[in-house]
Amino acid sequence: MTMKYSRQRAAILSFLQSRKDHPTAELVYSNVKEEFPKISLGTVYRNLNQLAKAGIIAKHSFGVLGIDHFDYNISPHFHFVCNRCHAVIDLPMACHDFPEIEAEASKGFDGLIQGHRLYFCGICKNCLDQNRGHDHEQDQKP
Amino acid sequence: MTMKYSRQRAAILSFLQSRKDHPTAELVYSNVKEEFPKISLGTVYRNLNQLAKAGIIAKHSFGVLGIDHFDYNISPHFHFVCNRCHAVIDLPMACHDFPEIEAEASKGFDGLIQGHRLYFCGICKNCLDQNRGHDHEQDQKP
DNA sequence: TTCGGTGCAAAATCTTTGCATCAAG
């Protein structure tokens, strides 16, 4: 199924390119809506999924609330998810794979291990600054 | 908020205890329903979440389809998620933490890193056996 | 008797899909 040009898809991709955070479909929608007031959320989802399937963008699902995040940066890198505000942030961490991890995981395991997912959790700088010296019962468990 | 005994919750916990896979709420529901035909899915969710919050069971969200999995085994261990059938399987892998990973992730990062999540993906033994020598376009991307 | 638990149904979230129409090639 070849991909035909569309101004909506171009706008979606361009918006994604302009941000270094990892927008949700809803956020993409509300921003692209400024240029295309009649665009529908369905179109946004269709295009994001299509671009992801084509390997042009990346779709990440961190277990948080079952919400997908989309990333223009498809080069391998690690992510940080804030336990408080759920922001997704790139880590500057050098991206060496940990190949020994998969080798070790294979020991004594019947199936075929093809890859692994690793991401980090904690409190982002914004949230740290916002409430110093408060209690934070609302934090998620690690 | 103290926890009062209920036969439904006991049955849910007992079912979870009987399995070494990681049932979804729906699966817990359909099984406990045999003993309590009138139990509702809402009750199952309320109890699973309550037990998880109390630290009696674990709730895992692997990015797959936004479905939660519940685990009677709360001791730290690693998981494998099948890209084809989405089964969640415990790995026999020795559970040494990789503490150097978090130290390295902190370098050059403003926020506070409190933990990380790591799990493995691939094809489980069942799926490997079921279709040898076929194409597998339906496999998810790593 | 009191207060947490249950069943039921409705709602909240996030995402996908059917269909008539539109527009790129």
Next chain:
DNA sequence: CTTGATGCAAAGATTTTGCACCGAA
């Protein structure tokens, strides 16, 4: 013209919640 893309609304799938009633302590 042909086929993919859009907008809209409806439906899916998963999880949560309001409420009246039930049952453990």
